[in-house]
Amino acid sequence: MTDTLKDLGEFGLIRKIDELIREQGIRAPGVELGIGDDAACFRPRPGYEILVTCDCIVEGRHYLPDRITPLDLGRRAMALNISDIGAMGGQPRYALVSLGLRGETPVGYVEDMFRGFLAELNPVGASIVGGNLTKTGDGLFIDITLVGEVEKGxxxxxxxxxxxxxxxxxxxxxHSAAGLKLLLNAREGEDLGDHPLVRAFNVPSHRAIEGKAVADSGLASAMIDTSDGFLGDLGHICEESGAGAELIQHKLPVSDELREAAVILGQDPYDLVLQESDDYELIITCPPQNAAGIREVIERISKDPVTEVGRIVGASRGIAVIRPDGSRTLVTPEGWDHFAG
Amino acid sequence: MTDTLKDLGEFGLIRKIDELIREQGIRAPGVELGIGDDAACFRPRPGYEILVTCDCIVEGRHYLPDRITPLDLGRRAMALNISDIGAMGGQPRYALVSLGLRGETPVGYVEDMFRGFLAELNPVGASIVGGNLTKTGDGLFIDITLVGEVEKGxxxxxxxxxxxxxxxxxxxxxHSAAGLKLLLNAREGEDLGDHPLVRAFNVPSHRAIEGKAVADSGLASAMIDTSDGFLGDLGHICEESGAGAELIQHKLPVSDELREAAVILGQDPYDLVLQESDDYELIITCPPQNAAGIREVIERISKDPVTEVGRIVGASRGIAVIRPDGSRTLVTPEGWDHFAG
Structure with missing residues (x-):
């Protein structure tokens, strides 16, 4: 018989998770007090500032419960927080995991989620120092707070x-949006679990290590991750910087997989690149003379391409895509708006 | 017509909340970057360590939506996090608020919740630096992460x-548990909103300022807040310290209001004191010679009583209540177990 949370109880579950974290997680430097008290405690590193972010994913909204394993779900939820710290140029350090769970949730499901959290945290040198468990009447939610550090300046x-x-x-x-669309279009019983675009949706990878390297180089002027889609997040950069942008359509990176998926889905591949998608890539801006240096910094640690796709322009010019024929189409940077749907 | 989140959209709501926080919230010292980027950033104070806690409340589980105003709901959710930082002896500083909301939630409801958060944060010198908004299919949830600082040692x-x-x-x-029971026992249409015990349930007060003062005095050996009920949290102290406890029944603090409520509810008032209740009082242990000093420290800043209720004993003696006739009843420290029900 599978044990559920109801069988084990809150404190039993906390003990089990605590044990799993001790055995399988690393201990980040500076932890003074981890799980088990009213709050966790860490010693900040002299010369560093503290970054803190939180992001939540909700069953049925941000993931499809029967199409993702609890391990991948844990990885996904943690990766998006790691991405946020990396997009500031920071080093992830301490995570707090707050879960809303049903009494009927199997204990093994929760343990697998934690294995997923650790699979993402261990390689970047961060650990789980606290959290919270709550019973929900309805859907599960995973709300993670991640604390990082960034060198002053x-x-x-x-x-x-x-x-x-x-x-x-x-x-x-x-890639992530295309993967989700492929999943939603799948025939009954069709297993797309290993499709690279579906993997990109289920287990999005982050560029936190690349982000920190770019920040350390001092070559960039601004950075953001693409959690609201390329255009949505370029829009955030433009709005917050009081600027506009021009994108050269044929320079936008379109992979072979995405081109194939676009045919299956009957969509323009460039739309898939620009629209809302949970990819956690980095958009980086820099003076033109620094572009090669940034490319070099990233290529030293990553096999993924870095593509120059356009320029920052004056705010009055909005955000535009320049097509191969030279025509200019103004686009609105509408990202993923959670309440509109 | 009342605007809902669906009408306003996620980014519209973020702008509105950002404005409200700027106008009505204080800015805690050390904030380098608040709401509006991938992560918030603050400068830690030299000589201090960082505390971090998170706590979540869920509609229908931790509060009754038709019996509490959104302002009080916000205060309640924030107070319990402030209490956790205070129970470590820390000073609350930076809050991240993650909300799960329905598309139909009125914008004014969310704004009132934020007014409630600020009503608790402003007096303790803390501010909201980030958060997250998520659409849920079902019940609302409020998940707060609070960062504090505590002097080294x-x-x-x-x-x-x-x-x-x-x-x-x-x-x-x-008080809080009795207030909840009074609410659940209320006759149709009976308004108990102003009853002191119902207020204690809806807007529990914290002892964070007292907790910090006790920690600063260096007189206590251990401290915890009573979020799992008096016995539940005394149980945590005993389990984690490898100890037992003896409580003198007639010394347990029973207010006149609680005594009256016990009669109405047909319950033993001491049971109400000991059992699960969301009060956020402090349990403090100290060497006997320090008790008067701690009392003095707290009385300097608070009108609430500090009561000596028993002693820490060896682990083998468990946790017992000594009745007026000298009899000894062993009790189990069962706190609020969220998955048992």
Whole structure:
């Protein structure tokens, strides 16, 4: 018989998770007090500032419970928080995991989620220091707070792009959205679990290590991750920086997989690149003379491409895509708006 | 017509909340970057360690939506996090608020919740630096992460009580549970909103300022807040410290209001004091010679009583209540177990 949370109780579950974290998780430097008291405690590193972010994913909204394993679900939820710290140029350090669970949730399901959290945290040198368990009447939710550190003066914001800067992007934005669409279009019983775009949706990878390297180099003017889609997040940079942007359509990175998926889905591949998608790639802006240096910094640690896709322009010019025929289409940077649907 | 979140959209709501926080919230010292980027950033104070806690409340589980105003709901959710930082001896500083909301939730409801958060944060010198908004299919949830600071060496844990220590408690544990029971027993249409015990349930007060003062004094050996009920949290102290406890029944603080409520509810008032209740009072242990000093420290800043209720004993003696006739009843420290029900 499978044990559920109801059988084990809150404190029993806390003990089990605590044990799993001790055995399988690393201990980040500076932890004074981890799980088990009213709060966790850590010693900040001299010369560093503290970053803190939180992001939540909800069953049925951000993931499809029968199409993702609890391990991948845990990885997904943690990766998006790691991405946020990395997009500021920081080093992830301490995570707090708050879960809303049903009494009927199997204990093994929760343990697998924690294995997923650790699979993402261990390689970046961060650990789980606290959290909370709550019973929900309905859907599960995973709300993670991640604390990071960034050397004083190295933090990269979204509000500091300047006219004339070039726009770089890592990897292939749009893979995640295309993966989700493929899942939703799948025939009954069709198993797409290993499709690279479906993997990109279920276990999005982050560019936190690349983000920190870019920040450390001092070569970039602004940075953001693409959690609201490429256009949504470029829009955040433009709005916060008081700027506009011009994207050269044929320079946008379109992978072979995305091109194939676009045919299956009957969509323009460039739309898939630009629209809302949970990819956690980085958009980086920098003075033109720094672009090669940033590319070099990232290529030293990553196999994913860095593509120059356009320029930051004056705010009055909005955000536009320049098509191969030279025509200019203004686009609105509508990201994923959670309450509109 | 009342605007809902669906009408306003996620980014519209974020702008509205950001404005409200700027206008009505204080700015805690050290904030380098607040709401509006991938993560918030603050400068830690030299000589201080960082505390971090998170606590979540869920509609229908932790509060009754038609019996509490959104303002009080916000205060309640924030107070319990402030209490956790205070129970470590810390000073609350930076809050992240993660909300799960329905598309139909009125915008004014969310704004009132934020007014409630600020009503608790402003007086303790803390501010909201980030958060997250998520659409849920079903019930609302409020998940708050609170970051605090504590002077190096001053933190008070739950695991450091010693045999022979006396046990002190602030205020009147059990008020919140009695208030909830009165609410559930109320006749149709009966308005108990102003009843002091119902207020204690809806807007529990914290003892964070008292907790910090106790920690600063260096007189206590251990401290915890009573969020799992008096016995539940005394149980945490005993388990983590490898100790037992003896409580003198007639010394337990029973207010006149609680005595009256016990009659109405047909319950033993001492049971109400000991059992699960969301009061956020402090349980403090200390060597007997320090008890008067701790009392003095608290009385300097608070009108609530500090009561000596028993002693820490060896682990083998468990946790017992000594009745007026000298009889000894062993009790089990079962706190609020969220998955058992």
């Amino acid at each position: 190295k933090m990269l914001r979204r509000s500091t792009a300047r006219e004339g800067d070039v726009i770089l992007v890592t990897g292939f934005p749009g | 001053k933190m008070l844990r739950r695991s450091t009580a010693r045999e022979g220590d006396v046990i002190l408690v602030t205020g009147f544990p059990g």
